[in-house]
Amino acid sequence: MPSVNQDPDPSLPVLDRRNFLRQMGILGGALSLGGLAAACGSSAKTTTPTTSAPGGASTTAGGSNVGGGKTIGISLNVANAYASYVAQGTMEACKGTGYKFHTVVNNADAGTELSNIENLISAGIAGLVILPVNAQTAAKGAQLCSQHNIAYGNALWPGPSSADKYFTGVAFVDSTQGGHLIGQYLKANAKPGKLIVVQGILGQGFSEFIDAGLDAELAGSGFTVALRQQGFYDRTKATNIVQTGLQAHPDATGIVTYAASMGDGVAQYLKSRNITNITHISSDCDEELVNWLKTPYCNATRYYSAAQSGLLATKAVRAKLEGGTPIFHNNLSQEIATGKNIDQVRQQDPFDYPEFAAQTSNL
Numbered sequence: 001m002p003s004v005n006q007d008p009d010p011s012l013p014v015l016d017r018r019n020f021l022r023q024m025g026i027l028g029g030a031l032s033l034g035g036l037a038a039a040c041g042s043s044a045k046t047t048t049p050t051t052s053a054p055g056g057a058s059t060t061a062g063g064s065n066v067g068g069g070k071t072i073g074i075s076l077n078v079a080n081a082y083a084s085y086v087a088q089g090t091m092e093a094c095k096g097t098g099y100k101f102h103t104v105v106n107n108a109d110a111g112t113e114l115s116n117i118e119n120l121i122s123a124g125i126a127g128l129v130i131l132p133v134n135a136q137t138a139a140k141g142a143q144l145c146s147q148h149n150i151a152y153g154n155a156l157w158p159g160p161s162s163a164d165k166y167f168t169g170v171a172f173v174d175s176t177q178g179g180h181l182i183g184q185y186l187k188a189n190a191k192p193g194k195l196i197v198v199q200g201i202l203g204q205g206f207s208e209f210i211d212a213g214l215d216a217e218l219a220g221s222g223f224t225v226a227l228r229q230q231g232f233y234d235r236t237k238a239t240n241i242v243q244t245g246l247q248a249h250p251d252a253t254g255i256v257t258y259a260a261s262m263g264d265g266v267a268q269y270l271k272s273r274n275i276t277n278i279t280h281i282s283s284d285c286d287e288e289l290v291n292w293l294k295t296p297y298c299n300a301t302r303y304y305s306a307a308q309s310g311l312l313a314t315k316a317v318r319a320k321l322e323g324g325t326p327i328f329h330n331n332l333s334q335e336i337a338t339g340k341n342i343d344q345v346r347q348q349d350p351f352d353y354p355e356f357a358a359q360t361s362n363l
Contacts, residue, residue, distance in 0.1 A: 065098060066096075066097040066098060066099075066322065067094065067097040067098045067099035067318070067321065067322075068097075068098030068099075069098065070098070070099055070100070070126040070127070070321065071099070071100045071101065071102050071123075071124070071125045071126060072090065072094065072099050072100070072101050072102075072125065072126065072127040072128065072129060072314070072317060073101075073102050073103075073104070073117075073120040073125040073127070073128040073129070074086075074087050074090055074101055074102070074103040074104070074128075074129050074130075074310075075103075075104050075106065075113065075116055075117060075120070075128060075129070075130040075131065075132075075141075076103065076104070076105045076106065076131045076363060077105075077106055077108060077113070077131050077132060077133040077201065077204070077233070078105065078106070078107065078108050078133075078232070078233050078234070078261075079105045079107075079363040080233055080261040081260070081261060081286035081287065081288070082233070082259060082260065082261055082284055082286060082306045083105070083131055083306075083363060084352075084357075084360035084361065084363055085286070085305075085306035085307040085310070085351055085352045085353075085360075086129075086131045086155050086306050086307065086309055086310035087101075087103055087310060087356070087359075087360045087363070088307050088310065088352055088353040088354075088356040088357070088359075088360050089155075089305075089306070089307035089308060089309060089310025089311035089312075089313075089314065089353065090129050090310040090311070090313070090314040091353065091356040091359065091360075092307065092310075092311055092353045092356065093310070093311045093312075093314035093315050093318060094314065094318065097318075099318075102120065102123070102125065103360075103363060104116040104119075104120065105363050106133050108133055108201055108232045108233070108234075109133060110133050110134035110136070110137040110203070111137075112133075113132065113133045113134065113137045113138070113141070114137045114140060114141060117130075117137075117141035117144060117145070118144065121144055121145065121148055121150060125150060126150065126151065126321055127150060127151035127152070127153070127168075127314075127317040127318075127320070127321055128141070128145055128150055128151070128152050128153070128317070129153045129155055129310060129313050129314050129317060130152070130153070130154055130155065130313075131155045131156055131309075131310075132154065132156055132204060133201060133203075133204065134201070134203045134204060135158050135161070135203060135204060135205035136203070138154060138163075139161065139162075139163030139166070140163075142154070142163055142166035142167050143163065143166045145166065146165075146166040151168045151316070151317040151318075151320040151321050151326075152166065152167055152168050152317070153167070153168055153169050153170065153171075153312075153313030153314055153316050153317040154167055154169075154170040154171070154313060155170075155171050155309040155310050155312075155313040156171070156173075156204070156205075156206060156309060157170035157171060157172045157205075158175075158204070158205020158206060158209065159172070159205065159209075164328075167328070168316045168317055168319075168320045168326050168328075169312070169313055169315070169316020169317065169319075169320075169326045169327055169328050169329075169330060170313065170316075170328065170329060170330065171308070171309035171310075171312040171313045171330050171332055172329060172330065172331055172332065173304045173309070173331075173332040173334055174209075174331075174334070175206055175207075175209035175210045175213065176209045176210070176212050176213040177213060177334070178209075178210055178213060178283065178302045178304075178334055179209065179210040179211065179212060179213020179214035179215070179216070179217065180213040180214070180216065180217045181213075181302050181334065181335070181336055182210070182213075182214055182217075182256055182281055182283070182302050183213065183214045183216075183217025183218045183221075183223075184217060184336075185281055185300050185302075185336050186218065186223060186254055186256075186279065186281065187217070187218070187221050187223070189279055189299065189300070190223075190253055190254045190279035191253040191254075191279075192221060192222030192223050192253065193222070193223065193224075193251060193252065193253035193254070194223075194224055194225075194226035194249045194251060194252040194253060194254075195218075195223055195224065195225050195226060195227075195252065195253070195254045195255070195256060196226060196227045196228075196241070196242055196245035196246070196249065196252050196254070196255045196256070197211075197214070197225050197227065197228040197229075197255075197256045197258075198229065198230075198231040198238045198241050198242065198255070198256065198257045198258060198262050198266070199211070199228060199229065199230045199231065199258050200230065200231065200232070200233055200258045200259055200262075201230060201232055201233065202230055206258075207230070207258055210258055210283070211228070214256070223253075223254065226245065226248075226249045226252060227241070227244075227245040227248070227249065229241045229245075231257070231258075231259075231262045233259050233261045233262060234261070234262065234265075235261060235262055235264055235265025235266075235268075236265060237262075238257055238262030238263075238265050238266055239265040239266055239268070239269045242255055242266050242269060243269060246275075252278060253277075253278060253279065254278060254279045254280070254281070255270075255278055255279070255280045255281075256280075256281055256282075257280070257281075257282045257283065258282075258283045259282070259283055259284055260282055260283065260284045260285050260286040260288070260289040260301065261286065262282070263280070263282030263283070263289055263292070263298055263301065264286065264288040264289055264292060266280060266282075266298075267280065267282075267289075267292040267295070267297040267298040268292075268297075270297040271295070271297045275297075276296040276297070279299050280297060280298050280299055281298075281299060281300045281301065281302070282298055282300075282301040282302070283301060283302045284301065284302070284303070284304060284305075284306060284351070285301055285303050285305075285337065285342070285346070285351050286351065286352075287352075289301060290342055290343075290346065293337065293338060293339040293342050294339040294342075295339075299338065299339075300336050300337065300338045301336070301337050301342075302334060302335075302336060303334060303335055303336065303337035303342075303345055303349075303351075304332045304333065304334040304335075304349075305332060305333075305349050305350060305351045306351050306352070307350060307351055307352050307353055308332055308349065308350075308351075309332060312330035312332070313330070315327070315330075316328065316330070333349060
């Protein structure tokens, strides 16, 4: 078996060996799953599916004997509702099986992400589903998993790269198209003028593509981005960006938040100031945003399902672990949802699996 310390593929984006190993926090010897929480620089917990219903599509039959004794790691970029829905999708994909799960949260830090992946490998996981902090660290983690024959599913794939040979399967939402959808909504529903844009995490291969699609769609439309800044999927950071932005640009006509976890906080802020003359559009969805969409404080969201991303990435992982043929490229659907259609959209394409809420509520 290759060493965990083996040099990363030189064809991948460069992190020099010294920084790579330092960020990974290499530990001597193998870790047991029981000791993993103490070793990781973030929260960590082990769970098993509580439902016995059959499911979790793969190329082999489901049942309690499938996956018995095997653990699938779940690596999440931050602790919020979206991340919990990704984990719920993984659990839904394994429903009725004997798989166990070990979840780590990486606190929006790429170094922690690499360290946690290495720790999970040392602990003996059979598969890994990742909602990445950073595309480069996700790629290097995929190479490490490949060296140890660990199935690896990426729940937020940015698009083709030299790392794809290491991925078992990916869930893909076309973020450039998502930026176009957001821009089209603004052109049809907002007054042309200044925009405040709150991104997620740069380097993830997500916000940058939304930026590209949004900018292309709005070219020559009369809209200009007055402020564009990372909110790290944190409602407080996002609210502070918007508050500062409106102080500098009180004539802004639109706000765009690249995640419901941030849109929730911004909608709450707008309500606290009774600001109803600014069009606010967010991205993805959670329970809180469903309610905000039925108020003047969040007018729409570019809807796609976090749970489906976890489900699809995990189906590929299961297929490899069970001797089947994984589907590499799994597309997520997306559309604009408003207060008028959000209930129908959610029913058709659920963003969560509530039966697993208790197992993902304390990430």
